[in-house]
Amino acid sequence: MSDLDRLLLQCRAGFEKEAAAEITDQCAALGIYGYCTLNSDDGYLLFHLQQPEDGERALRELRFREFIFIRQWALVGECLELAPDDRIGQISALLQDLPTATELWVEYPDTTEGREMARFARKFGSALAQHLRRNGGLEKQSRNRAQRLLLFTLSGSQLYLGYAPVRNSAPWPMGLPRLKFPKDAPSRSTLKLEEAWHWFIPREEWDTRLAHSSTAVDLGAAPGGWTWQLVQRSMFVTAVDNGPMQPALMESGQVRHVQEDAYRFVPDQPVNLMVCDVVDKPVKTAAMAADWVLNGYCNEAIFNLKLPMKQRYQEVIGCLNLIAERCMQAGVAYELLTRHLYHDREEVTCLLRRL
Numbered sequence: 001m002s003d004l005d006r007l008l009l010q011c012r013a014g015f016e017k018e019a020a021a022e023i024t025d026q027c028a029a030l031g032i033y034g035y036c037t038l039n040s041d042d043g044y045l046l047f048h049l050q051q052p053e054d055g056e057r058a059l060r061e062l063r064f065r066e067f068i069f070i071r072q073w074a075l076v077g078e079c080l081e082l083a084p085d086d087r088i089g090q091i092s093a094l095l096q097d098l099p100t101a102t103e104l105w106v107e108y109p110d111t112t113e114g115r116e117m118a119r120f121a122r123k124f125g126s127a128l129a130q131h132l133r134r135n136g137g138l139e140k141q142s143r144n145r146a147q148r149l150l151l152f153t154l155s156g157s158q159l160y161l162g163y164a165p166v167r168n169s170a171p172w173p174m175g176l177p178r179l180k181f182p183k184d185a186p187s188r189s190t191l192k193l194e195e196a197w198h199w200f201i202p203r204e205e206w207d208t209r210l211a212h213s214s215t216a217v218d219l220g221a222a223p224g225g226w227t228w229q230l231v232q233r234s235m236f237v238t239a240v241d242n243g244p245m246q247p248a249l250m251e252s253g254q255v256r257h258v259q260e261d262a263y264r265f266v267p268d269q270p271v272n273l274m275v276c277d278v279v280d281k282p283v284k285t286a287a288m289a290a291d292w293v294l295n296g297y298c299n300e301a302i303f304n305l306k307l308p309m310k311q312r313y314q315e316v317i318g319c320l321n322l323i324a325e326r327c328m329q330a331g332v333a334y335e336l337l338t339r340h341l342y343h344d345r346e347e348v349t350c351l352l353r354r355l
């Protein structure tokens with residue numbers, strides 16, 4: 001197999017340039033250089049490493065959890081063209097050059113064309129995994145530094161082959177948590193907040209950080225998709241919005257509706273969680289979220305930053321820098337995570353909290 005000399009990075013179709021800017025910046029911070037090749041709307045791009053031996057270091061030292069636009073990644077070689085017969089045999093032979101892995105995922109671009117590969121990916125993935133298990137090509141024991149093999153298929157015969165650390169890559173195939181739309185939720189945005197929890201809050205911390213009977217403020221709450229999620233966690237919610245909340249949600253008795261400006265609202269008592277889905281200038285929302293956390297109005301905040309039409313990556317970094325500076329000036333240790341979620345479109349979602 002050819003050198004593993006490039007990172008394959010998946011993102012939402014249309015955000016390839018943002019993912020490229022991100023990987024270039026992040027690698028440069030480690031002294032790793034290269035160049036990107038991409039096509040708009042492909043849903044993935046490649047970062048070609050100047051020094052192929054840097055690939056493993058990138059996988060080890062960059063923190064996947066801190067990526068914004070990159071949904072999934074792997075260190076891969078050049079695009080492979082498989083002959084139509086015995087594809088399993090051909091891939092098994094190539095795998096000899098890769099580190100031993102504990103699992104195998106077959107993925108494809110999250111685009112209309114890419115999704116046509118879903119059936120093939122599922123069938124081929126399970127046949128190949130079975131074959132590898134029988135022949136010792138996949139380790140049984142998962143170790144701390146377990147690797148995952150990744151096949152990224154563009155068609156039945158064209159694919160990239162590579163790997164990524166299980167603990168430093170997306171926990172769901174293609175970086176897409178499968179969430180079911182709850183039929184009685186008031187709006188589709190409800191899944192945005194649920195997805196943010198899955199990415200940002202380790203499952204074992206949900207019971208303390210999203211605790212039953214704790215308090216929350218939902219800024220820009222109407223009609224109540226995010227409030228609905230908070231109510232499902234048995235939280236008591238102050239929903240701030242001039243617009244109407246879904247009546248059924250109000251009947252839960254756990255929601256107080258306040259018709260005020262989200263940017264002026266101050267809670268009477270500190271709350272556990274503030275969430276904000278208001279569509280406004282991102283820098284205004286970033287500054288407000290920093291105020292809430294630094295003034296102790298909430299323990300943590302989850303909020304959206306609306307992306308501009310141009311310079312989307314730069315705008316997000318500007319907002320994150322503003323929050324970082326505010327926290328540093330206040331001498332506060334903090335966690336700030338940002339992600340372009342599957343359920344986000346022209347926005348990213350952030351979590352900010354004091355440590």
Ligand SMILES: C[S@@+](CC[C@H](N)C(=O)[O-])C[C@H]1O[C@@H](n2cnc3c(N)ncnc32)[C@H](O)[C@@H]1O
Pocket residue numbers: 186187188189190219220221222223224225226227240241242243260261262263277278279
């Ligand atoms: C995207 S919607 C929120 C959807 C909600 N998260 C849900 O899941 O149903 C944005 C909301 O923010 C509200 N909004 C916009 N500017 C606001 C402001 N300055 N103060 C309070 N609410 C505002 C709008 O009325 C709108 O209901």
